Amino acid sequence: xxxxxxxxxxxxxxxxxxxxxxxxxxxxxxxxxxxxxxxxxxxxxxxxxxxxxxxxxxxxxxxxxxxxxxxxxxxxxxxxxxxxxxxxxxxxxxxxxxxxxxxx
Amino acid sequence: xxxxxxxxxxxxxxxxxxxxxxxxxxxxxxxxxxxxxxxxxxxxxxxxxxxxxxxxxxxxxxxxxxxxxxxxxxxxxxxxxxxxxxxxxxxxxxxxxxxxxxxxxxxxxxxxxxxxxxxxxxxxxxxxxxxxxxxxxxxxxxxxxxxxxxxxxxxxxxxxxxxxxxxxxxxxxxxxxxxxxxxxxxxxxxxxxxxxxxxxxxxxxxxxxxxxxxxxxxxxxxxxxxxxxxxxxxxxxxxxxxxxxxxxxxxxxxxxxxxxxxxxxxxxxxxxxxxxxxxxxxxxxxxxxxxxxxxxxxxxxxxxxxxxxxxxxxxxxxxxxxxxxxxxxxxxxxxxxxxxxxxxxxxxxxxxxxxxxxxxxxxxxxxxxxxxxxxxxxxxxxxxxxxxxxxxxxxxxxxxxxxxxxxxxxxxxxxxxxxxxxxxxxxxxxxxxxxxxxxxxxxxxxxxxxxxxxxxxxxxxxxxxxxxxxxxxxxxxxxxxxxxxxxxxxxxxxxxxxxxxxxxxxxxxxxxxx
Numbered sequence: 001x002x003x004x005x006x007x008x009x010x011x012x013x014x015x016x017x018x019x020x021x022x023x024x025x026x027x028x029x030x031x032x033x034x035x036x037x038x039x040x041x042x043x044x045x046x047x048x049x050x051x052x053x054x055x056x057x058x059x060x061x062x063x064x065x066x067x068x069x070x071x072x073x074x075x076x077x078x079x080x081x082x083x084x085x086x087x088x089x090x091x092x093x094x095x096x097x098x099x100x101x102x103x104x
Numbered sequence: 105x106x107x108x109x110x111x112x113x114x115x116x117x118x119x120x121x122x123x124x125x126x127x128x129x130x131x132x133x134x135x136x137x138x139x140x141x142x143x144x145x146x147x148x149x150x151x152x153x154x155x156x157x158x159x160x161x162x163x164x165x166x167x168x169x170x171x172x173x174x175x176x177x178x179x180x181x182x183x184x185x186x187x188x189x190x191x192x193x194x195x196x197x198x199x200x201x202x203x204x205x206x207x208x209x210x211x212x213x214x215x216x217x218x219x220x221x222x223x224x225x226x227x228x229x230x231x232x233x234x235x236x237x238x239x240x241x242x243x244x245x246x247x248x249x250x251x252x253x254x255x256x257x258x259x260x261x262x263x264x265x266x267x268x269x270x271x272x273x274x275x276x277x278x279x280x281x282x283x284x285x286x287x288x289x290x291x292x293x294x295x296x297x298x299x300x301x302x303x304x305x306x307x308x309x310x311x312x313x314x315x316x317x318x319x320x321x322x323x324x325x326x327x328x329x330x331x332x333x334x335x336x337x338x339x340x341x342x343x344x345x346x347x348x349x350x351x352x353x354x355x356x357x358x359x360x361x362x363x364x365x366x367x368x369x370x371x372x373x374x375x376x377x378x379x380x381x382x383x384x385x386x387x388x389x390x391x392x393x394x395x396x397x398x399x400x401x402x403x404x405x406x407x408x409x410x411x412x413x414x415x416x417x418x419x420x421x422x423x424x425x426x427x428x429x430x431x432x433x434x435x436x437x438x439x440x441x442x443x444x445x446x447x448x449x450x451x452x453x454x455x456x457x458x459x460x461x462x463x464x465x466x467x468x469x470x471x472x473x474x475x476x477x478x479x480x481x482x483x484x485x486x487x488x489x490x491x492x493x494x495x496x497x498x499x500x501x502x503x504x505x506x507x508x509x510x511x512x513x514x515x516x517x518x519x520x521x522x523x524x525x526x527x528x529x530x531x532x533x534x535x536x537x538x539x540x541x542x543x544x545x546x547x548x549x550x551x552x553x554x555x556x557x558x559x560x561x562x563x564x565x566x567x568x569x570x571x572x573x574x575x576x577x578x579x580x581x582x583x584x585x586x587x588x589x590x591x592x593x594x595x596x597x598x599x600x601x602x603x604x605x606x607x608x609x610x611x612x613x614x615x616x617x618x
Contacts, residue, residue, distance in 0.1 A: 009433060009434045009436070009469075011434065011436070011466045011467060011469075011470060011535070011538075012466070012467070012506070012507075012534040012535050012537065012538025012539075013535070013537035013538040013541050014381070014382055014466065014535040014536075014537045014538065015382060016382045016384070016430075016434035016466060017382065017383065017384060018384050018430065018431065018432060018433055018434045018435075019384075019409075019431055019432045019433075020432070020433065021325075021407075021408060021409050021410060021432050021433060021440075022325035022326050022406070022407075023325065023326050023327075023328070023407065023408060023440050024410075024433060024438070024440075026326050027473045027477065028473060029472075029473055030471075030472035030473050030476065043307075043308040043309060043310065044307075044308070044309075045309070068307065068308075069307055093309030094309070095308070095309070095310060
């Protein structure tokens with residue numbers, strides 16, 4: 001085993017030197033959600049976009065439609081704001097969790 | 105037609121049918137790096153012991169031009185034979201016949217041999233190499249899978265069921281192996297998934313190879329769907345034969361007893377475990393220092409390595425070992441290691457294999473990802489499995505046994521039969537650092553030199569609580585032993601437990617935190 005691959009795990013103020021496991025490394029590390037970011041809740045294809053950068057939007061407004069598994073899924077704004085950036089365009093294939101747009 | 109002629113006809117028919125999909129298809133099978141179904145059966149069974157049934161079975165598909173098609177054996181070979189002299193049932197899907205696709209007759213052959221296995225109380229080994237349901241047979245193919253799943257479940261805990269994945273095993277077909285006890289995979293040969301790369305690409309736009317999606321390594325290291333990994337098919341069947349020599353062949357029969365051998369590993373067991381509880385070592389060295397010939401069959405060797413499970417023999421008899429592995433993730437309990445251990449414990453309990461537990465863990469793994477992955481529900485499985493098990497349960501605490509981890513690892517409180525501790529054991533609510541920081545928070549904060557005070561308090565805590573004697577004083581530990589006494593203590597305890605008859609509360613069955 002490669003000694004350089006050792007990691008340190010801290011439990012109750014004690015530090016343990018140890019190796020990692022493949023399934024442990026594969027687990028997604030949690031990130032604090034930022035409510036200004038609009039993320040794709042499912043993977044799919046963007047079939048329609050209803051806003052452009054600079055638009056003033058209200059919570060509940062339709063942002064775009066993602067087609068996945070033959071279903072159209074509306075992505076709504078969760079809070080009021082101004083669209084700062086849109087990162088996708090019509091026809092893009094997107095993955096789950098991908099950032100779609102960010103509000104100011 | 106005279107008798108001789110009829111016998112000749114039989115032999116001719118046999119010869120033709122046994123070619124499966126024919127020379128060309130066999131050639132193709134070989135080119136893709138796979139053995140044929142018949143070669144696989146030969147590798148599994150004792151030489152010349154195979155008896156085949158339903159060789160002349162034919163499908164009854166009528167739609168889509170199927171009625172004219174002859175599919176030899178309908179793409180699966182079934183029969184009985186022996187492994188290490190003991191009878192077993194086997195089926196092997198033949199990829200050379202219509203891609204080993206499963207139609208009604210194919211499924212009927214499999215369920216026939218499953219019924220034999222269960223009725224005769226002998227192990228079942230299923231070799232999977234199939235493109236999936238035979239679409240032309242429609243709902244009949246689905247019925248076939250369902251009837252296999254039903255029998256897998258009925259046989260669960262009665263006879264050992266082994267699945268060998270030697271080719272594709274996709275869609276609904278994966279659930280038969282998933283319901284069985286041991287899944288064997290071979291590098292670059294096995295492929296298991298519910299939805300294949302094609303569908304994933306079409307629907308989700310994610311590109312991934314079959315190997316990366318559901319190859320042997322993925323299922324051995326990440327998903328935990330596989331229990332044994334082999335480099336090639338030859339090695340795979342050797343591993344199966346070895347496993348079958350260690351486990352009982354039904355739930356009323358003990359595993360074959362072997363001649364007692366002394367451990368082959370020549371390590372000083374008194375020196376394997378470092379005194380510093382934060383330093384790693386390989387707990388398998390401890391297992392190998394106490395079992396016959398140091399011959400250990402590890403289950404799920406590459407998955408959740410922070411816990412080690414597997415079989416060894418003590419005085420010739422099979423024992424199941426569960427041990428925290430400080431070498432990986434400090435030996436913590438987490439979602440994966442709890443699942444792995446709980447399943448193994450339940451297997452041992454179902455087949456009356458005594459359980460020996462070696463404890464050295466700092467507790468459950470902290471972290472948002474663990475909490476969100478359901479470490480509460482998964483972690484509960486190990487508590488359930490130990491508490492539920494009525495087989496002899498012997499625990500040896502090697503070093504750390506902190507907090508919830510101490511309780512979970514077959515403690516006296518979960519009804520372990522005998523609990524031993526080495527002098528290096530630290531049975532406490534948490535490690536000295538953490539405990540001192542909480543208990544003496546005020547003293548440390550108010551001290552002129554907080555670091556000095558912290559050190560002093562940690563030492564104080566170590567002195568008073570980080571040892572086996574506090575628990576021993578309360579009878580939670582039956583005896584504090586020298587590491588070198590461990591093998592003899594296990595031999596003795598297993599002897600005492602031989603006629604253990606624990607009375608269970610009457611119920612239909614419990615509700616484990618699945």
